[in-house]
Amino acid sequence: MSTPAPDFDQQLTGSPPPPPTPAASPGPTHAQPDWSDAADDEDFFLAQVRQHFQHCSGPHRNRILADLLNMCTTQQLSFVHQFVSPLLKKDPFTSLPDELCLRILSFIDDPKVLARASQVSRRWRDLLSDDVTWKNLCVKHDYGRRLSEVAYGVPSYAPNRPGALPISDPDFANRSFPGVLPGSSASGAPRSFDDTTNTMDSGRPKLRSYKSHFKQRYLVESAWRTGGRNTTRTITQDGRVVTSVHLTPKYIVVALDNARIHIFDRDGNALRTLQGHIMGVWAMVPWDDILVSGGCDRDVRVWDMANGYARCTGSRLILTDFVR
Structure with missing residues (x-):
């Protein structure tokens, strides 16, 4: 996929383009060691050590840890490193507001990276389920859609259909996200793409999300680029053009x-x-x-x-x- 050109503000200010999209890092995994074979006297001793350590001050705790680590072998220090490293990692998306998280995700233009990122945790999946990210991705990849393609079940060959409407069109994309279908509300009030209650009550087809639209267009374009896969081949006896x-x-x-x-x-x-x-x-x-x-x-x-x-x-x- 070609990377879109920098926007007009970047050209004016001369700011450098955003860095390349990194691969999605997996979520931190912290497997607890199995101490099921420990003796009862060990559990009693460790309980006393934990109680004493909890009542120690910060400098006293540091001294105890330093003395214990100085006594450890290389193999034991390696175990400490593997045990402590996941505890020091923190997911920034758990503490940042949704607006900043979505802003960070807007710099990712590779859909495969977003697909892997949605598997990191439930928080990441919820963020990537927001249609804002996929709307921006549709704009970057120039995946405009016709008004007849906005709703499920509406054939793309409908008569008197309008021409292709780019998502970046100011009369359509600048409205309150997730957007409205022009002319679909008599009162003129915006209706969300996620608002399916009123859609079903009015008997109209369910509105299509940007994520679903991007997935369909991306798979079709990938099939054209890679040649696709021949699922069915029919040979007729006509042999004509x-x-x-x-x-x-x-x-x-x-x-x-x-x-x-x-x-x-x-x-x-x-x-x-x-x-x-x-x-x-x-x-x-x-x-x-x-x-x-x-x-x-x-x-x-x-x-x-x-x-x-x-x-x-x-x-x-x-x-x-x-x-x-």
Whole structure:
């Protein structure tokens, strides 16, 4: 992934760019030694030592520890080092406010580092569940989204859909986070992306988080860069040229230049073949279970992809040219 250019303020002040993203450090682990095989007289003696040590002053405690450490061997000092080192570590996110923690996380532009960091502790996972971090990451990677992609279940091929709306757009990104869907509230009051109660009450689809959007876009881009993995391969007997392909939430629609249209499910399994055109099919518009196709035979046909029947044909429109 390319690192985004420094913002305008950094260019004005001449401040250096942020340091490279370090790898997420694992959480401190402190395994207690097993003293289950100790004798009873040892436990009684250690109890007296602990009681005496608790009542000692600071300088007196330091003297006792110094005398004991001077008597230790190298192997015993190594044990002390391994035992004490985790106790000296402190997670800064446990004492810093959420605003500062999120500010620190905003300098991380590698999603793999954020994914590893979310496994450190519950506190880190809760911080990385905040959509602010993923919203900033969407801006850095230029993962803008269409308004039709904001809600689950809304097809990206909806008619009259607006163009791609960058998240950095001032009319959209500068609103109260997590944001609102423009035109979704009659009163004009902002509605959070996490506010699912009103969404479900109004019968509208659940709004999509920036984390879910980033994950989907990142996986798709990674698949394009690495070549992806071939999950299904279908070889038809046609052996003809593919003229049009559409991917919907339910179907994969493939048109060929031999007047046939093949319908597959999302896993690549063949469902049915639509036949009715007499020349190559070069144009298709799917909508749910409905498919409108046109081709070189100057016919426009409407299909029901659920059962494979042709609902109607538009040859009576007396088209004078190919439909593409």
